[in-house]
Amino acid sequence: MDVSYVIHPAPAADEPKPSGMDDALLVHMYEQMVWVRQFDRRLVALQRSGRIGTYPPVEGHEACQVASALALRQQDWVFPTYRDTGAMLVRGVPMERLLLYWNGRAEGLYIPEGVKVFPIAVPIATQLPHAAGVAWAARLRGLDEVALAFFGDGASSEGDFHEALNFAGVFRLPIIFFCENNQYAISVPYARQTASETIAQKAQAYGLVGKRVDGSDAIAVYQAVREALAEARQGGGATLIEALTYRYGPHTTSDDPSKYRPKEEAEAWRERDPLLRHRRRLEGWGLWDEERQQALERRVNEGIVAAIRAMEAAPPPNPDDLFDHVYAELPPRLVRQRDELRARLAQREGAER
């Protein structure tokens, strides 16, 4: 796939600062990407040492997730896939919750009030109609809210992708479809998902705006999402953003990408690394140096360590969590089953004593 016309490997030495973004934001964006990368690497390490379950790494996607999440406002909604840990962190889902989730703990499913993030979508593309529905409700209720839904290149083959974009077009919904096109759906390359040259061009068929951005360029991603947000707020409807990116690692910790991707390809993408690139820019503008880098890494690491400690100090799983939240009110059959489990566990505890 030819990505050359949107991907710019290195920033020019004299690249001007972007308009409409202040220094604090440019720095914050970088700090958040560093945080996401460190947290993500730590999750992989935790899985490797058997301290959490299977995990789908983010590395390579940081600019897509961090910059788009930062471009939204507090009242806007995010619909993450399983690979969008970075976006969830930036939006305010606590690290401890994400750790608990990937460790198979029901407590990790909770998203704090005020954080407008939907549960992680595990099937492919099913979150896109949800996002369209949320955006639709916002429009009907006269709320100034925009929904942003993440998905991958593989998801564009699913029927729900088509149905959601179609609804968004027909009802002019305030929504941003954000495709993190990393060019592989597990092992299957882009060319097997579609004969369409780009994902972005599919927008045209639905009457939406389609855009392609360099997903390794946090500033480009931020600006694309800001424009889409403005468009949505002004009643202009939905935008489909295709961000070109690459996952450096496996699909999940159970996957081995060397079976289906040449090593050199990943290496080439690392040269366009979103963090490196943004750091060079900040340094060029006099906004960053090695001292700051080390202080940041220390700070981030302390936060991550504290969150891991909190996860590991969590009380044992509560068997009632099996039953709570199935219905608004527990029906008699489930009351009976819950009580049966409680009694069985109490008996076992008694026997162990």
Place this chain on the structure above:
Amino acid sequence: MSGRELTLIQAINAGLREAMRRDERVMLLGEDIGKNGGVFRATEGLLEEFGEDRVVDTPLAESGILGTSLGLAANGMRPVPEIQFMAFIYPGFEQVVSHIARIRMRSRGRYTAPLVVRVPYGGRNRAPELHSDSTETFFAHTPGLVVVSPSRPYDGKGLLLSAIESEDPVIFLEPMRLYRAYREEVPDDYYTVPLGRAEVVRAGHDVTLISWGSTMRDALKAAEQAEQEHGWSVEVIDLRTLSPWDEETVFASVIRTGRAVIAHEAFGHLGLGAELAARIGEECILDLEAPVARVASYDVPAPLFQLEDWYAPDAGRIVEGIHKVMTF
């Protein structure tokens, strides 16, 4: 309370109108439900009264209808999507079982899906192929969903209003064959029939006959016939809510009569009757005079309409079921 003689479809229409007048969050969406008033006319006149934002003709896309309904519900609306025929819900099945049913659990109560999916179902209506499925088991088998099926106009309105009030997602199965079968007095005012409660619609003491939705009329006919022909006193229960179903009413009746027959239009194999029979076996074994009998459709795909009267249970087959348990 004043009332009018209404058919089931008119009662459902009246229920929708009542809910929309009472709660501005209630909106309808689906295929042909606006200008056309629905293929069965369930939504007739509602576009005119409530406008295009609340009575929405959508693209022809069931997964889109159900998936956006979840989003609408999660963000403060009370959507009532219509699926045109039961077999057409299958493209949206994933949205129902993986998301609508689980959103409360998957967010520990932070997000919920208070929505009602209206689904005309069942056969013996001389409809084309794939327009007469009765696959309520798929949904009754899914935790998190409430599955309801009214068999009469009064319940059609009252159960629908309860379903719309419910904080849980409801699959509302409307027996197509009974849409215009008969009229009964339906109150003009707002009223509800509780979810999760079966109704003893005919008292009796020899045998309990449990049915619902599209088979209810045949069950009542069979009860009359059994009484006239054999002098057996048949208690008839309309289950009304298929999941979670009313064990209390069912067990109390079976313990009293000592015999049970379950009649439904779904296939016998893994039909809801199998679950009822198993639970009756577990809870009422010492009171049973005979094994529980099931009368259901044969375990074959719903046929073209010239064969459907042989496929689905009618009053005659239900009487045979009663005969089996009475003469065991």
